[in-house]
Amino acid sequence: MNSNWENQTVQADRRPLNYSDLKHWLGLVVLLIVAALLAWALQAILLLFAVVFLLAMVLNPLIAFLQRRRIPRGLALALLGMAFVAVFTLALSFLIPPLLTQVNDLIRETPETWTRVQAQVVAFGKHYPYIRQAVPETDKIFDTVGARSGDLLRLLFVSSFRIAGGLFGSVFALLLLVFVLVNPRPLIFRFLTLMPDDHREAARRTLLRLTQHMAAWGKGVVINGTISAITTGLLMALIGVQPALLFGFIAFLGEFVPIVGPVLASIPALFVALSLGADKFGLALLAVLFVQQVETNVLVPFILGKSMELNPVSILFFTLAMSSLFGLTGAVLSVPAAALVKIVIEEFYLRQRTFNEDQIQSQANQIILGE
Template sequence: MSYPEVRRAILLVAGLYLLYRFVGTVTAILFLFFAVLILAMALNPIVNWLAERRIPRAAGAVLIALALLALLTVAALVIVPPMVAQGEQFVRDAPGYWTTAQSRVERTLERFPAVRERLTADGQLGQEIVQYAGNLIRSAGRYTVTAAGLIFALLLALILTIYALAQPCPLVKGLLGAVPAEHREKTRTALIRIASQVRAWVVASVLLGAVVAFLAWLGLTLLGVPNALLLAMLAFFGEAVPNFGPIVAAIPAILIAFAVSPITALWVAVLYVAIQQVESYLLAPLIMGKQLHLHPITVAFFVLVMGALAGLIGAILAVPTAAILRVLYEEFYYKPRHPDEEAITRDANEVIAS
């Protein structure tokens, strides 16, 4: 290897390291602006609709922001008080839930001594569960500062979205102008596809979350599970994280139902499985259609990677990130090199059948 090649390799490694350190430092900021970009693309058709009716874009963006704030305020006034009441009731009743669960677990394990000894050395599995639950409740206050920071980030994102919606032309023009002329048409097509898929994801996520939350609330109420509204809202937010969110949202409901009775816990588990089946095979294809068309393995990979990079926000943004990268891959790499889609499909089927 010649000296110029060694120098280029060293510079490349150093550049990648500096880029890694830079991205690691500003990850939260990058994800904030990415969320602003997604929100702006989702709301842009509404601003366009208002602009066609002689309402300036800046005024339209402000109107949309005010409408969102009003909607959130109404939702807060209607939903938050009973949620807070149920949350306080849950905190008061949690020790009782876990004490009841402890006694049920202990009685069950008394029938299976070998299993009891394998699960825990001293056989006090229920006591350990109660202790763990108590630690979770006592640590809840530590998230107050995080919640305040999240509210500030949401307000900042809303303000930045207003600016992006009010004057999008300089942003889009600057992006298209930075692309070489021979790639400008592909870039324009990619941006249009990305905006369409982001809008489909936002609308589908909200609708799916609302339907799942309603079904969870209805089922939990009919089964007599306490804190049904709180658990339903947890199911709503769980829909924001594909694959893993619904599972996490189901765990508290099953545990609380187990404190009522093991049969109730079993029915709650059946309820959540049924809701997920209805969502996967009926609601998702009906609401989202084939616009995103992402493989479940791809979604799971991006959820894990984005979650590792930016926590919950990264996991929530995993699906639009996967959709955006898929569009860029198809427009700039796959289509120019593989115009014969049928031939690629035949080759893929031969590999699978081998």
């Protein structure tokens, strides 16, 4: 009896596609294409909501901590808001004015700095002619980049502040964040209600793990960025590479883009150091490497531990992919996107399967060793 039923099942699975099946799959493909086009058309709005939900996940543990101390959620949100306003006011009073002054000084001195860099490279090329021959168009590159360097740097800073202001300072985003934080229960309830019964528990675990991951990520970025900014600023000031405060601030911003962000953030300081001579450049390079090694080997394991468990290769992939699709905002959202994909795969696919991890590890080692 069982054997006949299994044979009928196999025959049913092997039946050829008919017109109804083709219509079903064609309709599904069309719906996916339409959904992708609609998402692309609404990418600015979707990115805004993604940033707001990310901030809500980062801030919610602080509000939950106050709630556990018998403080009403609305009052906890108000206290958190007042704390951020106080910090922003202090920064506006003591940090922003000298920072803007150093930005203007750096922009004004960029042509002179570029001229000194050119002189250093030319002198270096005279001592090592084979390097000069390997780059025959150096003068043309210097002339072109030098002519545009001031405008490029000015555009970079103006664009950065406009993007930051548009994403994090708009009234709509702030109101949306308040609405999400003050009463997130209806949103979570509807999300779980939409899930099929068989997958509701997996969806709950996914959302819970993602919230925990994002809270850890937000804490890690702020703490790592603050320590890296202070260390970079102090070391650059000791070396004599100015404006050190600005370079520290750039190092802080670089922490929001994983792996490649700190490297890119070190370029302005190294550029100015190169204009001051090979000794200053060498010291600045050692300082940058020291800060990055401390962050990689001390700060990240101590602050984040194994809470994220994201492979650097996957982080790099998501950073490049998200930045190619959505620009700077996509680069900032690359770690949350990588964490979401990882959690969804684990909860909805890997958790349902049973496999021998030791055997798979052995097979992986055989592939690596070519056995």
